[in-house]
Amino acid sequence: MGSQDVTNAPGVSAIFMVYGLNEGEEAKSAVKDLCGEFAAIVRSMRKRYPDSNPSAVFGFGAEVWGELFADEPRPKELEVFKEIKGAKHTAVSTRGDLFFHIRASQMDVAYELASIISAKLEGAVYHIDEVHGFRYFDGRTIIGFVDGTENPENDDAVSFGVIGDEDEYFKGGSYAFVQKYLHDMRAWNELPLPEQEKVIGRRRYTDEELGDDVKPANAHNAVTNITDEEGNELKIIRANMPFANPSKGEFGTYFIGYASTFSTTRRMLENMFEGSPAGNYDRLLDFSTPVTGTLFFVPSWELLEKLAED
Numbered sequence: 001m002g003s004q005d006v007t008n009a010p011g012v013s014a015i016f017m018v019y020g021l022n023e024g025e026e027a028k029s030a031v032k033d034l035c036g037e038f039a040a041i042v043r044s045m046r047k048r049y050p051d052s053n054p055s056a057v058f059g060f061g062a063e064v065w066g067e068l069f070a071d072e073p074r075p076k077e078l079e080v081f082k083e084i085k086g087a088k089h090t091a092v093s094t095r096g097d098l099f100f101h102i103r104a105s106q107m108d109v110a111y112e113l114a115s116i117i118s119a120k121l122e123g124a125v126y127h128i129d130e131v132h133g134f135r136y137f138d139g140r141t142i143i144g145f146v147d148g149t150e151n152p153e154n155d156d157a158v159s160f161g162v163i164g165d166e167d168e169y170f171k172g173g174s175y176a177f178v179q180k181y182l183h184d185m186r187a188w189n190e191l192p193l194p195e196q197e198k199v200i201g202r203r204r205y206t207d208e209e210l211g212d213d214v215k216p217a218n219a220h221n222a223v224t225n226i227t228d229e230e231g232n233e234l235k236i237i238r239a240n241m242p243f244a245n246p247s248k249g250e251f252g253t254y255f256i257g258y259a260s261t262f263s264t265t266r267r268m269l270e271n272m273f274e275g276s277p278a279g280n281y282d283r284l285l286d287f288s289t290p291v292t293g294t295l296f297f298v299p300s301w302e303l304l305e306k307l308a309e310d
């Protein structure tokens with residue numbers, strides 16, 4: 001038991017589903033039934049496909065938490081994401097009531113899990129967004145750079161990604177923040193390689209980090225590298241996935257960051273969109289536009305089961 005599968009590696013195939021909750025008591029009770037069954041559904045998939053390592057995460061948006069679970073306290077940092085408006089780029093805030101992050105090493109297994117969940121919720125929810133992500137070569141974003149290198153691992157992953165003793169009631173939970181980004185691939189591909197490397201702050205082919213003498217202050221890995229007052233690095237767990245519909249000219253990154261405290265993710269976002277100092281916004285945003293932005297709370301397995309009875 002403990003936390004849902006928030007510290008897992010990004011995986012090979014992923015499905016991200018965001019739903020809105022329909023009105024009425026029947027819709028609420030269908031969601032609560034799923035809270036009670038969710039662990040068993042994931043367990044069954046693991047038994048059926050042990051080699052595909054299926055996993056799933058179930059989260060809730062701020063607007064439905066109180067409505068669904070009137071008798072429960074509210075996770076401290078669960079709120080409707082407040083948009084961040086920089087001088088040039090905006091981190092938009094978009095609706096999302098229920099969230100699922102499904103991973104497996106094969107898309108058919110991820111699909112099977114997604115379809116079981118969807119069938120359980122039929123009539124209770126409406127579609128808001130769905131993205132199918134894939135591992136691209138050696139774990140690269142669709143813009144060609146390796147993603148996830150600086151992710152925390154082992155104990156660090158748990159302490160940065162999962163709520164601990166500091167919040168006894170919500171221990172084992174996590175704040176999941178998602179953004180669906182679309183890339184301007186034409187502009188990106190026209191950018192010479194050394195310039196692309198300055199945007200990300202790493203070498204494209206070898207993934208080596210640029211030295212401080214060449215890394216610009218507005219490189220992506222410069223603005224997202226943050227510390228606490230004592231100078232200790234603050235991290236989040238990222239499990240981004242590329243997605244694409246080439247015939248539509250659509251190329252994207254589905255960003256997902258899990259954190260034990262949303263304030264860490266929010267600070268990274270402020271640095272990216274507003275800049276610190278103001279104006280030093282993330283150059284990656286000149287090639288990447290978020291079209292969604294939603295915060296969810298992911299309860300521990302134990303709390304999820306309790307929510308079924310609320």
Ligand code: HEM
Pocket residue numbers: 141143145146147148149150151179181200202220221222224225226235236238253255257265268269284288
């Ligand atoms: C278009 C969307 C994004 C893309 C394509 C992207 C891609 C990347 C890449 C290629 C790296 C370098 C390798 C690594 O350490 O993972 C990186 C690092 C990082 N990204 Fe992103 N990212 C995106 C959005 C975000 C957002 C929205 C956040 C935070 C809210 C974020 C937080 C980070 C952090 C913390 C690092 C590590 C920085 C360090 O070196 O300490 N990224 N990202």
